[in-house]
Amino acid sequence: MSTKKWAIDPAHSEIQFKVKHLVISTVTGSFKEFTGEASTPEDTFEGGEIAITIKSESVNTNNGQRDGHLKSADFFDAENYPEITVKTTSIKQIDEDEYALTAEFTMKGVTKTIEFKGEYGGIAKDGYGNTKLGLEVTGRINRKDYGLNWNAVVEGGGLTVSEDVKLIGNLQFIQQQ
Template sequence: MEKATWIIDPTHSEMVFKVKHMMISTVTGTFGEFEGHLVAASENFEDAEFSTTIKTASISTNNSDRDNHLKSADFFDAETYPEITFKSTSYAGSKLLGDLTIKGITKSIELEIEYNGTAVDPYGQTKSGFEAISKINRKDFGLTWSAVTEAGSIVVSDIIKLLINVQFIKD
């Protein structure tokens, strides 16, 4: 069977992260600019190869001061490292393994993935949806900024939750 290419539809997709602040609340952030594709021959995507590029400077937590800090050398250093990339290495059942690169550091990560199905929209485009979740340690990727409050609370957790919802359009 011939392989088909599918392109991420950014208007129906989201790249979200969540991190504990002072270990008492959760801050949610998104990346607004990203692109990617998958290539697969099978209709159930069991042989799918996923690839995504995220623009680091597109980070948003709904707080411009925090966003500017996240873009700085303390965290993502968006000027030096303008992109975050992911390239899958295997996909089986509900597990997607791949290489995530942040700040020039590449680590293998595992995502729990759910295929939500395929449908044809009113314009005749074939679309498929996926949801993925994972946790990473930010310090593994050189995001090492840290601070402690006077009471001894950690300001930013090391563990980051990733929540990815993507819709692909068959090319």
């Protein structure tokens, strides 16, 4: 069995988060700058590894004021913690298209083990002859576990920002020679 090496294709990948605002709606954000690589035994992720590095300064919620606040020490503290990293420690295939991923997630200097669900998108050649592989991953974190503690109480006692954050990665990898 040979190991295959892959690199994230940033033009066809996205990394997002979703968080409740005022407990009534969801705000979606993304990161515009990230890199990543994977190694797989053949064309399955079972027993493989994925490592992703995200530039916290590249956060984008389509609101400049909010993005500035997210980059501040109240949240990502991008000046002192410029990277968020995800490195798998285990990838297990559940069925043909579903995986369970365990990863070390590091943000703002804190590392915790989290679980992701993975949905295998398949493998194909693009119009340039490159072999591509797709994987969508979803998970959740509590932002306070990573020192992202800022919040404000609003009228009626609710919180401005939920502690629960959904993580979504739509990842397309290019096979490396």
